[in-house]
Amino acid sequence: MPTVLFNDVSYTVPAGSRISDLPPYKETAALPCGGHGKCGKCKVTATGNLSPLSETERESLTSDEITAGVRLACCTTVEGDCAVRLSGDRAASVIRTAGDMPEITLCPAFTAYGAAIDIGTTTLAARLYDADGALLAEASRLNPQSAYGADVISRIEAALRGEAHALAEVVRRAINELLTELSEAADIAPDSIDGAVITGNTVMLHLLTETSVEPLSHAPFAAKRLFGEVLTASELSLSTLAPRTQIYLPPCVSAFVGADITTALLASGICRGQETALLVDIGTNGEMALWHGGKLSFCSTAAGPAFEGAGISMGMGGKEGAIDRVYLVNGRLTAHVIGNTAPVGICGSGVVDAVACLLDAELLDETGYLEDGLAVIAPPVTFTQEDVRAVQLAKSAIHAGIRTLLHTAGIAPEAVATLAIAGGFGSYLGTANACKIGLLPSELRTAIRVIGNAALAGASIILLNRDLREECACYAKGAVVELSTNPVFADEYMERMLF
Amino acid sequence: MSILIEISENLQKGKAKIVKELVQKAVDDGIPAETILNEGLLAGMNVIGEKFKNNEVYVPEVLVAARAMNMGAQILKPLLAAEGVQSTGKVCIGTVQGDLHDIGKNLVKMMMEGKGLEVIDLGTDVSPETYVQTAIEQNCQVICCSALLTTTMGVMADVVKAAEAAGIRDRVKIMIGGAPVTQDYCDKIGADVYTSDAASAADAAVRLCSN
Numbered sequence: 228m229p230t231v232l233f234n235d236v237s238y239t240v241p242a243g244s245r246i247s248d249l250p251p252y253k254e255t256a257a258l259p260c261g262g263h264g265k266c267g268k269c270k271v272t273a274t275g276n277l278s279p280l281s282e283t284e285r286e287s288l289t290s291d292e293i294t295a296g297v298r299l300a301c302c303t304t305v306e307g308d309c310a311v312r313l314s315g316d317r318a319a320s321v322i323r324t325a326g327d328m329p330e331i332t333l334c335p336a337f338t339a340y341g342a343a344i345d346i347g348t349t350t351l352a353a354r355l356y357d358a359d360g361a362l363l364a365e366a367s368r369l370n371p372q373s374a375y376g377a378d379v380i381s382r383i384e385a386a387l388r389g390e391a392h393a394l395a396e397v398v399r400r401a402i403n404e405l406l407t408e409l410s411e412a413a414d415i416a417p418d419s420i421d422g423a424v425i426t427g428n429t430v431m432l433h434l435l436t437e438t439s440v441e442p443l444s445h446a447p448f449a450a451k452r453l454f455g456e457v458l459t460a461s462e463l464s465l466s467t468l469a470p471r472t473q474i475y476l477p478p479c480v481s482a483f484v485g486a487d488i489t490t491a492l493l494a495s496g497i498c499r500g501q502e503t504a505l506l507v508d509i510g511t512n513g514e515m516a517l518w519h520g521g522k523l524s525f526c527s528t529a530a531g532p533a534f535e536g537a538g539i540s541m542g543m544g545g546k547e548g549a550i551d552r553v554y555l556v557n558g559r560l561t562a563h564v565i566g567n568t569a570p571v572g573i574c575g576s577g578v579v580d581a582v583a584c585l586l587d588a589e590l591l592d593e594t595g596y597l598e599d600g601l602a603v604i605a606p607p608v609t610f611t612q613e614d615v616r617a618v619q620l621a622k623s624a625i626h627a628g629i630r631t632l633l634h635t636a637g638i639a640p641e642a643v644a645t646l647a648i649a650g651g652f653g654s655y656l657g658t659a660n661a662c663k664i665g666l667l668p669s670e671l672r673t674a675i676r677v678i679g680n681a682a683l684a685g686a687s688i689i690l691l692n693r694d695l696r697e698e699c700a701c702y703a704k705g706a707v708v709e710l711s712t713n714p715v716f717a718d719e720y721m722e723r724m725l726f
Numbered sequence: 727m728s729i730l731i732e733i734s735e736n737l738q739k740g741k742a743k744i745v746k747e748l749v750q751k752a753v754d755d756g757i758p759a760e761t762i763l764n765e766g767l768l769a770g771m772n773v774i775g776e777k778f779k780n781n782e783v784y785v786p787e788v789l790v791a792a793r794a795m796n797m798g799a800q801i802l803k804p805l806l807a808a809e810g811v812q813s814t815g816k817v818c819i820g821t822v823q824g825d826l827h828d829i830g831k832n833l834v835k836m837m838m839e840g841k842g843l844e845v846i847d848l849g850t851d852v853s854p855e856t857y858v859q860t861a862i863e864q865n866c867q868v869i870c871c872s873a874l875l876t877t878t879m880g881v882m883a884d885v886v887k888a889a890e891a892a893g894i895r896d897r898v899k900i901m902i903g904g905a906p907v908t909q910d911y912c913d914k915i916g917a918d919v920y921t922s923d924a925a926s927a928a929d930a931a932v933r934l935c936s937n
Contacts, residue, residue, distance in 0.1 A: 446826050
């Protein structure tokens with residue numbers, strides 16, 4: 228029977244099956260017209276041994292789509308081995324909304340309109356809500372502080388060099404622009420936004436408020452200001468808003484475990500249950516939280532930017548032209564490219580898949596030695612020996628961080644009921660492959676739940692229900708496990724570098 | 727002597743358990759500890775060091791190989807002392823005050839041990855005074871400082887000053903390294919040697935100790 232790789236997972240199905248009849252399609256996607264080829268809404272990208280393009284498909288697909296391998300799931304049958312994935316647009320929209328926010332009681336921190344903003348080291352993201360809790364608009368842009376360096380340490384260094392005011396200025400300007408964009412999209416006056424929540428990691432909030440980052444620049448990294456406070460728009464020079472508009476900055480836990488984690492915890496809902504659960508944000512700084520026996524513990528681990536596409540020879544962000552999925556079809560590497568264009572590079576999710584496939588194909592051994600020192604993923608995109616090394620360092624930092632948190636709490640991985648993966652990269656992560664390459668403990672494979680930009684979702688929640696600020700404040704009291712001096716971490720870090 | 731080659735090869739693959747077993751077997755076979763160390767363990771680490779310099783292997787291999795070496799060396803330590811074997815030099819190493827990153831520092835330490843040097847590990851967040859005091863008390867020929875943060879690198883200049891103030895600059899060399907460190911910076915603060923990777927650092931330390 229033919230093998231179908233459906234969004235990363237392999238299925239064996241009878242030849243002649245319609246794609247829309249495959250269990251993974253039925254579980255995740257819809258057939259608005261009931262599978263009659265009329266609505267054209269069941270688009271998938273499919274390659275391999277499939278039925279020829281039908282007349283119905285020719286009518287409803289553009290020539291670009293046809294070239295890119297887009298098919299209608301209800302009109303296409305499996306003839307032999309093939310790969311199918313839900314089209315990029317659908318995948319993206321599913322991720323943005325699915326399981327993003329739990330149901331909440333409305334008690335808004337604003338009267339007419341409110342904005343929730345997440346200042347990420349790389350990306351700013353924002354949402355606009357009305358007093359009924361309706362999401363009116365979303366916007367995002369790159370953090371303009373990137374001009375001063377990609378990671379938090381280089382930003383701290385710039386601030387200490389005398390650029391602190393400039394760093395605050397550029398991010399405030401970007402927030403003003405986001406607020407303008409949101410209000411234009413919703414067709415409201417910007418100054419009718421009369422309440423906001425701004426979350427972000429500890430360094431980002433320091434830079435926003437022009438608080439001295441000197442204490443964050445050296446051990447013991449004791450942050451003097453951990454926020455959980457209300458400021459006014461004028462204090463933050465957010466001139467788009469009325470000067471006295473209240474802006475809430477949620478609490479941080481420590482110098483390197485920020486408000487983005489406390490708000491993400493809120494969105495994840497893991498602290499509402501009795502079960503043991505983990506929250507992991509896989510970024511340049513992998514921040515994570517463990518909920519066990521009614522207590523929270525945190526750690527942060529320097530994973531480096533490999534999973535954001537940086538530090539990889541042909542790495543790039545998750546945009547058009549990036550390989551975001553790699554499959555092994557009949558022993559050959561097969562790549563999916565965002566936008567279905569010619570590949571120009573590889574993004575984080577593609578990196579994870581590529582390494583997993585190279586291991587499967589036995590082109591990569593358990594020590595990370597890459598045969599011939601180079602693998603072609605999809606011409607001209609290649610993966611080098613150095614790229615593998617960068618992945619080894621990054622994945623073992625995250626994996627070892629998770630195991631150290633569990634070890635410190637005295638529990639086995641099997642005891643974890645949920646592993647919530649937050650952050651932009653996490654949304655696209657192939658979880659099976661993440662376990663295969665040892666980015667995440669394989670014992671937790673079935674516990675993984677991808678929750679998207681949970682920091683922003685959590686900021687939205689406290690925007691819509693101000694009473695939940697208290698809950699965030701409780702989270703921030705959790706214990707921080709210091710990894711750099713931890714012998715368990717050192718051992719795990721070494722151990723987990725291997726595949 | 728094929729067991730020594732076996733030790734070296736398993737060490738290069740990071741097979742710590744096997745290395746430990748083989749070293750014990752070699753000892754039981756009556757091979758002198760010094761020979762096992764030099765022709766088995768250190769020979770293997772040398773290969774890894776060279777490959778690391780040529781970018782053929784990376785941090786994980788060095789770490790696992792070094793772990794294998796340490797497992798083997800533990801068995802040899804008391805025997806070496808009994809045989810009266812001397813190390814080729816003495817170094818104290820640490821990550822500077824304000825900095826907790828120790829992976830690079832540990833790599834350098836392992837590479838140095840792989841060259842047969844005795845290395846005193848001061849850990850992380852090490853004050854200039856601690857470096858100098860240790861060098862004096864333990865008769866170290868080299869002080870080796872690591873920093874990963876641009877914000878903590880400046881402490882290296884203080885280490886040089888502290889060594890000058892203690893009057894030990896004529897007999898103690900100062901080596902520096904870490905991601906943000908450069909040769910220019912080394913010249914600027916008056917340190918003796920900068921190296922860009924752990925294997926070169928070990929080579930340099932051996933040179934400094936034999937002068």
